[in-house]
Amino acid sequence: MKLIDILRTYLPELDPRKCKIHLAIWDGAENPLELYFQNNFDEWQTWQSRKNFQRDFVISLINLNRRNKWLFVGVFRSLSSQWYEERSLHQYELVRLPEAEEIIGRAIVDFPRPGRQSFLYAERWMDDIEFEELLPQRMTFGGFPGFSEIIISKAELDIIVNNSIESWRSALSSVSGIYLITDSATGRHYVGSASGSEGIWGRWCEYSINGHGGNNGLFELLQDNGINYSSNFQFSVLEVHDPISDIEIIRKREQRWKRVLLSIEFGLNEN
Numbered sequence: 001m002k003l004i005d006i007l008r009t010y011l012p013e014l015d016p017r018k019c020k021i022h023l024a025i026w027d028g029a030e031n032p033l034e035l036y037f038q039n040n041f042d043e044w045q046t047w048q049s050r051k052n053f054q055r056d057f058v059i060s061l062i063n064l065n066r067r068n069k070w071l072f073v074g075v076f077r078s079l080s081s082q083w084y085e086e087r088s089l090h091q092y093e094l095v096r097l098p099e100a101e102e103i104i105g106r107a108i109v110d111f112p113r114p115g116r117q118s119f120l121y122a123e124r125w126m127d128d129i130e131f132e133e134l135l136p137q138r139m140t141f142g143g144f145p146g147f148s149e150i151i152i153s154k155a156e157l158d159i160i161v162n163n164s165i166e167s168w169r170s171a172l173s174s175v176s177g178i179y180l181i182t183d184s185a186t187g188r189h190y191v192g193s194a195s196g197s198e199g200i201w202g203r204w205c206e207y208s209i210n211g212h213g214g215n216n217g218l219f220e221l222l223q224d225n226g227i228n229y230s231s232n233f234q235f236s237v238l239e240v241h242d243p244i245s246d247i248e249i250i251r252k253r254e255q256r257w258k259r260v261l262l263s264i265e266f267g268l269n270e271n
Contacts, residue, residue: 105138
């Protein structure tokens with residue numbers, strides 16, 4: 001199914017010839033996904049260096065992982081624009097249409113970005129935007145909650161890593177520690193440790209990339225069930241250490257947690 005088919009159930013008269021598509025992508029300076037989580041995306045989108053929204057409507061998508069996955073965040077009516085000399089920017093008056101409110105922040109679409117352009121004429125590209133998934137509730141993501149409060153899915157980890165969400169990156173890279181991966185489909189545990197200059201952040205980035213982080217037990221699990229099985233993984237932190245802690249101390253603590261959780265006998269640790 002196409003995104004345009006979904007949108008027309010809410011806005012039957014929506015004409016792609018009157019729409020621009022805004023592909024909001026992190027440029028290394030401002031992260032549109034973080035801005036969305038902070039409820040600042042709508043205001044940020046109104047400021048443009050060029051006259052990018054000279055059509056009646058704007059369909060806004062935010063990149064989720066720098067590949068082909070996008071979060072639908074609204075259809076906006078473009079009413080007017082004003083040039084601000086002191087900022088060298090145009091500011092648009094954009095009004096979000098309430099009709100599609102039900103799927104804002106919930107609809108995920110697949111769309112290979114055509115080149116580097118972020119503002120597309122909808123009639124040329126809407127038929128290429130495939131509806132992929134409707135989340136049960138609106139995607140939200142707060143700041144780093146504290147090490148003892150971390151319980152995140154693989155999908156959430158991917159968002160954190162791929163968008164380098166600052167509060168998470170800063171906290172997780174500042175500590176070494178012991179972490180837990182739980183297979184939510186079976187309840188089996190994997191206990192791991194992280195040390196070095198990037199701490200837990202560096203280690204979890206590896207899991208985000210390939211799902212197994214180079215661990216034999218997890219690698220074999222994904223080999224048997226497919227890479228998408230990693231969507232069952234849940235990540236948490238058992239304890240944290242100073243990044244300059246003796247690595248032998250961290251390894252001893254890791255072994256203790258393996259004994260506590262029986263992750264060798266009944267889980268995914270091999271030793």
